[in-house]
Amino acid sequence: MGRPAAALCLAWALALGCAHPLTHSKPEGAGGAGDPHGAEPPGNDTALAQLCADGGDFDAATFSENGTLLLFRGDRVWEVPLGGSRPHSRPIAAVWPELGGPVDAALRLHRPHSPAEQRSLLLFQGERVWAYAGGRLQPGFPRRIEEEFPGVPGALDAAVECPRGDCGGDAVLFFSGDRVFVFDVALRVTKPRAWPALGACGAALRWLGRFYCLRGTRFRRFRPRAGDAPGEPRDLRDFFIPCPGRGHGLGNASWGDAGDRCSETPFQALLSDDTGRVFAFRGNLSFRLDSWQDGQHPWPVGQTWPGLDGPVDAAFAWDGRTYLIQGSQVSVFLSDRGHQRVQGYPRPLLDELGVPRADAAFTCPGSAQLYVITGDRIQLVDLSQSPRRAGPPLPLPHDRVDSAMCTRDGVFVLRGPALHRYPGPAQLLAAPQPAPPEPGAPRLLRCPHTGTDTDTGTTDTN
Incomplete structure (x- = not known):
């Protein structure tokens, strides 16, 4: 990452505890978000305009195996490349042909002590979950969500991983309406939670140890231990998406x-x-x-x-x-x-x-x-x-x-x-x-x- 890119940050945004813009560089040889061949079409103005428009909720959000931000809406996925270059959009079926169609929730697993699960990308649709690693569907998938995460219902709204440093033990947070289900990875049990201060989440992200609840193009940072969400809602387009004329272009x-x-x-x-x-x-x-x-x-x-x-x-x-x-x-x-x-x-x-x-x-x-x-x-x-x-x-x-x-x-x-x-x-x-x-x-x-x-x-x- 060059010096100009490294400095891209909103000082006032950081003071409010919000996200830092995505400005890091792609590791050499890294592939695309899900394509097993690593093919990545060039970004274009149309995809950026669609992403920056106030087009309603995102169905899901997460980061790919190589750190690319993935935003799902309808039958398409937007990939915000590392390094601050323009996003591009592709049909979900072109990236994950076994899945196709809209995605309800998505999350990236980080399991340093489980090589089989390390950096797996999980995509949820209806009652089933698909697991990908290296852009390829893993053996035994898709599976019913209940089989993979006992006690977690289908038709989810959002999902996000919560490592032990943030949740006391390795966990996955699942959102369905105004309900939150905390899945304990070690015990393989699910406990419901009530977080009225947070409300419903259309998508959820964990980035650099911070947790975000997305609704439309707005987000709120929340704390998984307390289930609260201090601070006011902020706009994704000022922090995570390089929209022209918005906060992403202002550096410190x-x-x-x-x-x-x-x-x-x-x-x-x-x-x-x-x-x-x-x-x-x-x-x-x-x-x-x-x-x-x-x-x-x-x-x-x-x-x-x-x-x-x-x-x-x-x-x-x-x-x-x-x-x-x-x-x-x-x-x-x-x-x-x-x-x-x-x-x-x-x-x-x-x-x-x-x-x-x-x-x-x-x-x-x-x-x-x-x-x-x-x-x-x-x-x-x-x-x-x-x-x-x-x-x-x-x-x-x-x-x-x-x-x-x-x-x-x-x-x-x-x-x-x-x-x-x-x-x-x-x-x-x-x-x-x-x-x-x-x-x-x-x-x-x-x-x-x-x-x-x-x-x-x-x-x-x-």
Whole structure:
């Protein structure tokens, strides 16, 4: 994604908690929304005019396997390509010939631990459901909805996935009139819910951890745990669809290089939390790194962590909480409750962790050991102890560090645009010199790599 595209954002819209325009680039070699051959007709003005017209409700909405926005209406599907180019429209029967006809609801499954279901596209029609992967109908489908999702009725209005970080456990939300049915994926049971504040949804979307209820060309953001919908309805054409003369074309140029994930502006903090979400912080902005299929857009930190403002110097997660360090203060948020700030914070970092400041900090999965980096030294803090006290400063192979995090793939250290990776904390502490540098943006942010000497590829930072 180029710098102009990366900056396409409405600052006032973000302040209201609404969606960010679709401006990310299509991964190389990605196919179309559902065509097994990946054929994608060029966008055209007619399709865009039809999509931008106030033509009534969309029957369904979701994202394809490669992150293309799909909007269904009647016997056609509109595909809003990645990268902000013009949408195109095709008959549903031309994309999914086994299905044909209108679609009642649609959703994209994300199952990292179930390869057979990972990134499957489910389309609902009447009493049956079709499952596609790689553009091909999966064996055993179509099936009755009741067989695949016991307790869920047919003739649905909308459906959307709700991962454990948003719903407490992996779930799928089904909408039928003013009724909501929550299907527990692990237990395979369905529980009805009453969300009168939300009302009926003609279609539903989950994008970058936010949930949207669509009615006509309007949408409302809702919170699946509470079932409420704070804020006023907004227009899809100002956020998700590149309609001429509307909000999609207005950028927030004031962010500059900070809003361009692929610029060489250093990240001040990295965070891999207990729910599998990965964030990078730069200035007053944060990026989601694990949801690359839906783009890696900047958000003001206060949008994700309410009440927080300004740069984050260091971040780490432990025991269902995320710790965000700003200067000599630390704020603590509950990772599985929509990043709700714990009462009594922020408080002095010295009182919380026994250190006066931090340039970077990280914990590794399943460990209570915190590693705090200041300058060219690292200190260990046992988070399970009270009061917490920092151990003696130990030398680092780096003279300074901008940010660091630890995942199951190892320890990632960023210094400027360079990434240094270590198998684990022990190897970092024992290293006589820094690990060979790699371009950080291509590795962590899936940015184009312009170098010719090293093929950095990508890494899974979930």
